[in-house]
Amino acid sequence: MNASKIIGAILIIASMLVGYVGFNKVADSTKEINLLGLKINASDESGKTEGYLYVGFALLLFGGGIYTINNKSKA
Template structure:
């Protein structure tokens, strides 16, 4: 196994873990309470934004991993 394929596999594994962290951040910072027929939104917008940044980074890492796996190296 050459180095590019190893780096690609590591990037894909890292993207899965970063995406998992991001999805948990989004879910943890989205809260809604239904009290006597009123919906009260108690979301943390900055926490949700940070979660979306993690998900975006995971997409970039995944794309980089796929590119590294498919690249043809002459090594």
């Protein structure tokens, strides 16, 4: 196994971890309470934005990992 495949695998694993953190940030930024039949929704927009940035960064890491593994350069 050469170094590019190892780096690609590390990038894919890192993307999964960053994506997990991002999804949790998005999920934790919205809370809903049912009080006497009235639904109250509280949302933290900055937390959602930060979570979406994490998810976007995870997609970039995943794409970079796939590219690195599939790259067939003659080095």
